[in-house]
Amino acid sequence: MSTSLKPLVVVGVDGSPSSVLAVDWAAAEAGRRGARLELLYAEVPTPPVVGLEPAPVAPLASDPVPHFLEEARKRVVVAWPDLEVGLWPTVGGPASSLIERSRNADVVVVGAHGRSMLGRLFLGSVSQHVAAHARCLAVVVRGRLPEAAAPVAVGVDDSPTARLALEVAFDEALARRVPLVVFHAWQDLPAAGYGVWAPPPGLAEELRAEAEILLADTLRGWPEKYPDVELHARVEHSHPMTAVVTESEQAQLVVLGAHGRGHFAGMSVGSVPSAAVREAACPVMVVHPGDGGKVDAQQR
Numbered sequence: 112m113s114t115s116l117k118p119l120v121v122v123g124v125d126g127s128p129s130s131v132l133a134v135d136w137a138a139a140e141a142g143r144r145g146a147r148l149e150l151l152y153a154e155v156p157t158p159p160v161v162g163l164e165p166a167p168v169a170p171l172a173s174d175p176v177p178h179f180l181e182e183a184r185k186r187v188v189v190a191w192p193d194l195e196v197g198l199w200p201t202v203g204g205p206a207s208s209l210i211e212r213s214r215n216a217d218v219v220v221v222g223a224h225g226r227s228m229l230g231r232l233f234l235g236s237v238s239q240h241v242a243a244h245a246r247c248l249a250v251v252v253r254g255r256l257p258e259a260a261a262p263v264a265v266g267v268d269d270s271p272t273a274r275l276a277l278e279v280a281f282d283e284a285l286a287r288r289v290p291l292v293v294f295h296a297w298q299d300l301p302a303a304g305y306g307v308w309a310p311p312p313g314l315a316e317e318l319r320a321e322a323e324i325l326l327a328d329t330l331r332g333w334p335e336k337y338p339d340v341e342l343h344a345r346v347e348h349s350h351p352m353t354a355v356v357t358e359s360e361q362a363q364l365v366v367l368g369a370h371g372r373g374h375f376a377g378m379s380v381g382s383v384p385s386a387a388v389r390e391a392a393c394p395v396m397v398v399h400p401g402d403g404g405k406v407d408a409q410q411r
Contacts, residue, residue, distance in 0.1 A: 117195070251395050285340050292362065
C-alpha cells in the first residue's frame with residue numbers, strides 16, 4: 112500500500128509526561144492499524160505588544176524542531192522500528208491545530224495534562240476541545256496504559272451517536288481480540304415539587320426493566336454480526352459518569368458517543384463524554400457522526 116493510502120494517526124506532543132503516554136498509545140494504535148503516525152507540535156504565537164503590528168503567523172521551521180519532539184520521534188522509532196513516523200511542527204493554538212489536522216486523520220490523540228500547572232490547565236482545555244470538535248475518532252489518553260488483555264467498554268443510550276459508538280467499540284474489541292463490555296446506566300426519577308419525596312412502590316424495578324429492554328434492543332443483531340467478540344452486557348443503577356469511571360478502572364479503552372440523549376447528551380461542560388476525558392482511569396475514545404466510515408474501511 113502506498114503511503115498516501117495508509118490511514119493516519121495524529122498525536123499532540125508538548126514534552127509533558129502525559130504527552131509521552133499519548134505518543135506511546137498512538138504509536139501502538141498506528142502499528143495495529145497499519146497506519147502512519149504523525150507527531151504534531153503547535154507553538155503558540157507570542158501575543159503582540161500593544162501598539163505594534165502583530166507578527167505574521169507562519170509554519171514553524173522544521174529544522175531545528177523542539178528537542179522533545181525529536182525525542183518523541185526517536186522513542187517511537189526505537190520501540191516501533193517498522194512504523195512510518197512524521198513530524199508536524201506548526202504555529203497556532205494546540206486545539207485548533209489538532210482539530211484542523213484531524214480532517215485528514217483517522218484518529219487524533221491527545222494527553223490529558225500539560226507540562227506545568229498552567230500547562231495542565233491549558234492542555235486540559237485542549238483535550239476537551241479536541242474531544243468535542245475533532246473530525247475523526249478522538250482519543251484522550253489519561254492515567255495509565257492498561258493491560259493489552261483488558262476489555263473495551265462502551266456506554267450506550269438510545270441515541271444514534273451512541274449506536275455508532277457501539278459499532279466502533281465492536282470493531283475496536285475485535286481488532287484487539289478482547290472482550291467488549293456494553294453498559295447502560297439508569298437512575299431513579301428525580302424529586303419534584305415540595306416536601307419529602309418518596310418513589311412509588313415498584314418504580315425502581317420498573318426503571319430497571321426499561322433499562323434492560325433498552326439495552327437488549329440496542330444489542331439486537333450485534334452478537335451475530337460479531338460472533339468472535341466475547342460480549343458482556345449490563346445495566347447499572349448509578350449516574351452515567353459514575354458508571355463510566357467504574358468501567359474505566361478495568362478497561363483498556365472506553366468508547367462514548369459525542370452526542371446522546373439524557374445524561375449522555377452533548378459535549379457541553381458537565382456532560383458524560385466531556386467529564387469522562389477528565390475523570391476516566393483509561394483512554395477515552397469519543398465518536399462523532401461520520402466516524403464510523405473510516406473505522407469500517409480500516410478494521411473490516
